[in-house]
Amino acid sequence: MKGQKVFYNGRKWRITFMSVFYALCFHMMDVLSSSFTYAIKETARGRRKTHNTQSTIQQRVESESSIVSYFVF
Secondary structure, rough: HHHHHHHHHHHHHHHHHHHHHHHHHHHHHHHHHHHHHHHHHHHHHHHOOHHHHHHHHHHHHHHHHHHHHHHOO
């Protein structure tokens, strides 16, 4: 009985960790792809607002990481 309980807790923790890990992976892929498409659009527009693009990407990544940390902790 004791061993089963420990095994169940370990399995639950692993499932939670994997779900969070996959969510983070997909989320970062989404953020990266959107920022890349945005940067490509800006580059096609004429290489202006480079600093602006970088700052918006940084702001977005910071907000996303704060949301993720809020969910994790």
